[in-house]
Amino acid sequence: MKTVQLVKHANEDWVYVGENQKLQNPLVIVFGNRLLLEATTIYEEIKVLFPDGHIVFGSACAEISSNTVNENSITITAIEFEKSQFIIKTSNVLNTDLDSFKTGNDLIQQFPEEGLKYVFVVSEGSFINGSQLTKGMSAPSNNNLLITGGLCGDDTRFEKTLASYNENPKEGELVAIGFYGDSLEITFSIHGGWTPFGPERTVTKSEGNVLYELDGQPALDLYKTYLGDKAKDLPGAALLYPLNVKSTGDEQSIVRSILNINEDDNAVILAGDIKENSKVQLMMTNVDNIANASERAARQALEFRKNKPDIAFLVSCIGRKLVLDQRVEEEIDEVIEILGEGTTVTGFYSYGEIAPFHGETACQLHNQTMTITLISE
Incomplete structure (x- = not known):
């Protein structure tokens, strides 16, 4: 070659x-x-x-x-x-x-x-x-x-x-x-090298790659709460805090980035599907x-x-x-x-x-x- x-x-x-x-x-x-x-x-x-x-x-x-x-x-x-x-x-x-x-x-x-x-x-x-x-x-x-x-x-x-x-x-x-x-x-x-932190939450409403609710609460509101001052930099800031997703029946959890947000629906749009009843945690990492x-x-x-x-x-x-x-x-x-x-x-x-x-x-x-x-x- x-x-x-x-x-x-x-x-x-x-x-x-x-x-x-x-x-x-x-x-x-x-x-x-x-x-x-x-x-x-x-x-x-x-x-x-x-x-x-x-x-x-x-x-x-x-x-x-x-x-x-x-x-x-x-x-x-x-x-x-x-x-x-x-x-x-x-x-x-x-x-x-x-x-x-x-x-x-x-x-x-x-x-x-x-x-x-x-x-x-x-x-x-x-x-x-x-x-x-x-x-x-x-x-x-x-x-x-x-x-x-x-x-x-x-x-x-x-x-x-x-x-x-x-x-x-x-x-x-x-x-x-x-x-x-x-x-x-x-x-x-x-x-990957990313580490989950914070409480584990359940996906209570989702459709395809759109996450609407976690534990019955609007997903975007919850995410903004976690980000604090960094929420003003969404959706870019979300790339620093992806989600660890464990779906029922799957052996391994998978990391999902948030690529965009929907203010009207209080939802977050992920790079891939997220199933209802999945368990979700925020993740963070360092160099x-x-x-x-x-x-x-x-x-x-x-x-x-x-x-x-x-x-x-x-x-x-x-x-x-x-x-x-x-x-x-x-x-x-x-x-x-x-x-x-x-x-x-x-x-x-x-x-x-x-x-x-x-x-x-x-x-x-x-x-x-x-x-x-x-x-x-």
């Missing part, structure tokens, strides 16, 4: 991260600031760099490369596979009835089943119900296909997200990359816990591998980036140090992370986590 990485900041030229080498028919993954990806010439500009490339775009809250976190920029990772093949499929939720389960189901069923080892998903992050999307993607294989990825981001603007394949990035787009090859070895892990969680995820992903990974796909959450602030590079440095030289690192900060729980196979939507997928040929 050969890789090339480039980074471009606003009004600057492309800069190579590491060496420049000629690639044939590469997979070209482009993560970048949404405002920069809106340039009408962006696809043609990258097509000049990689004329025979298969170019996948996704807007990000920040991009991850082999040596740092890039902000207000565009990062390209181009990959030439020597023994493996990939197929790219797309869907657009603006062209459907916004049935997220059906969107995910239909997207995965576009792939030929024989030899399909793994799917990496770059999904739009504005309209999609990530919980239903992941259930739909897992359904055709009865949860036996490894799927990881994330929901595109737009920093703290929350205005719109963009994605595409071999065209200028656009709204509503989902892109899935299916990997085929007998020699492929793929491992993954996921960790050390986040960095330690990233290190644990890297060690766990490496644990049972036979071969050194050629490439690592990292998807972390915007909430983690906000907690880390000026120290955002620390969690990526932890991962890079564990993986060691020879592994190309790429990825992005997202509105939601897609991966199974460690040790499981059914992909789910997570928030506030670091997900790591390691690939070798």
Whole structure:
């Protein structure tokens, strides 16, 4: 496997991260600031760099490369596979009835089943119900296909997200990359580093990803009470205090970010579904816990591998980036140090992370986590 990485900041030229080498028919993954990806010439500009490339775009809250976190920029990772093949499929939720389960189901069923080892998903992050999307993607294989990825981001603007394949990035787009090859070895892990605090409450009214009541009280009022002075900064402030959700019948609790609020209904809108009768607690974290969680995820992903990974796909959450602030590079440095030289690192900060729980196979939507997928040929 050969890789090339480039980074471009606003009004600057492309800069190579590491060496420049000629690639044939590469997979070209482009993560970048949404405002920069809106340039009408962006696809043609990258097509000049990689004329025979298969170019996948996704807007990000920040991009991850082999040596740092890039902000207000565009990062390209181009990959030439020597023994493996990939197929790219797309869907657009603006062209459907916004049935997220059906969107995910239909997207995965576009792939030929024989030899399909793994799917990496770059999904739009504005309209999609990530919980239903992941259930739909897992359904055709009865949860036996490894799927990881994330929901595109737009920093703290929350205005719109963009994605595409071999065209200028656009709204509503989902892109899935299916990997085929007998020699492929793929491992993954996921960790958060957040700690529940305060009383546990019961969801007494919810619908899909909208939380209306906790213990019979308006959810938004309760949340504002906990936030105190920080409530004036909603919805952005909510990313620092996600919810720990334990649903009846589920073995593991899941973290849910609050992406928006509805003042009229006194409700909060989450990144994924929240079932009635679930138990909910607020969560908090600090820089050390986040960095330690990233290190644990890297060690766990490496644990049972036979071969050194050629490439690592990292998807972390915007909430983690906000907690880390000026120290955002620390969690990526932890991962890079564990993986060691020879592994190309790429990825992005997202509105939601897609991966199974460690040790499981059914992909789910997570928030506030670091997900790591390691690939070798």
